[in-house]
Amino acid sequence: MGTAAIGNTRDASATLRGRWLQRRYAIPGEHGAWMWLAGPLVAGVAAAGSATGAQGLLAIAALAGFLLRQPLTVLSQALEGRRRKTDIAPAVLWMLIYGVAASAAGVGLLFLGHVWIFVLAAAAGVQLIVQEGAVRRKAVRGNTWLQAAGAAVLGLCAPGAYWAGGGGDMRAAAGLWILVTVYAVITIVHVQHRLRWRQWTASTAPAWRWSKEAGVPGLCGVGMCCAVALVLLHSAPALAPAAFIAPLADAIESALCPPVGARPKQIGMRQLASSSAFFLALSLAYVL
Numbered sequence: 001m002g003t004a005a006i007g008n009t010r011d012a013s014a015t016l017r018g019r020w021l022q023r024r025y026a027i028p029g030e031h032g033a034w035m036w037l038a039g040p041l042v043a044g045v046a047a048a049g050s051a052t053g054a055q056g057l058l059a060i061a062a063l064a065g066f067l068l069r070q071p072l073t074v075l076s077q078a079l080e081g082r083r084r085k086t087d088i089a090p091a092v093l094w095m096l097i098y099g100v101a102a103s104a105a106g107v108g109l110l111f112l113g114h115v116w117i118f119v120l121a122a123a124a125g126v127q128l129i130v131q132e133g134a135v136r137r138k139a140v141r142g143n144t145w146l147q148a149a150g151a152a153v154l155g156l157c158a159p160g161a162y163w164a165g166g167g168g169d170m171r172a173a174a175g176l177w178i179l180v181t182v183y184a185v186i187t188i189v190h191v192q193h194r195l196r197w198r199q200w201t202a203s204t205a206p207a208w209r210w211s212k213e214a215g216v217p218g219l220c221g222v223g224m225c226c227a228v229a230l231v232l233l234h235s236a237p238a239l240a241p242a243a244f245i246a247p248l249a250d251a252i253e254s255a256l257c258p259p260v261g262a263r264p265k266q267i268g269m270r271q272l273a274s275s276s277a278f279f280l281a282l283s284l285a286y287v288l
Helices: 002-020 033-048 053-079 083-111 117-138 144-157 157-164 170-197 208-211 215-232 240-256 263-285
Strands: none
Touching: 033 053, 033 170, 033 263, 053 083, 053 117, 053 208, 083 117, 083 144, 083 157, 117 144, 117 157, 144 157, 144 170, 170 208, 170 215, 170 240, 170 263, 215 240, 240 263
């Protein structure tokens, strides 16, 4: 009897640990948002022209802040009764883990003299507050403005990585942030359009499709014009406009031949490829 009780206790303990380590408490569900974090960091390192330990600390702080949204959302929903009360403790645990990681990395950056980390921390804090307000109002899904604001905050990692790598030109930092933020907005709109295409049929008239979807290639053109303006203002490298060629071609092809009936995962993988091409081209523009 005693052995059985011990065995049941061990099984319950293992089940508890397994539940606390579940992905839904720790990892956000938006697959495409990862590129909004990694892309700006890579572009910032390329713009700085060097890799430093401070950039590594920035990456840790940014990643922890990005991941913090998930347990915070779970906690908010659990307190409102939209999730089980048993979800509260795991959510708090992951919030503490991410909070400690972000704080430690932030202290390390301050120790190295990078006081601008306060600007990024303040922007991230405001975004978290806005995000949770939207969660309480159940206004997160399909909210273009909220997603654009989040992408703009993550885009601050680009000038942050540039400064952490020794860059000191404010115009170059501002231009870098504008480029990655404009592209993020284009991505958000394009993905929303692609998700809407799932409701179409293969018999939908091409002319009608183009009339509805021409806005996305138009946005890519605006992004390219923005890059040209930044080049003329000496705030971006001469090859920066070329980074928008791949997204523009992808948008035109999608508008002419939309992937009718594509699953969300397929749409996400296609957008991941397009985003990778953009950030690779942008990074090369700074390196060259």
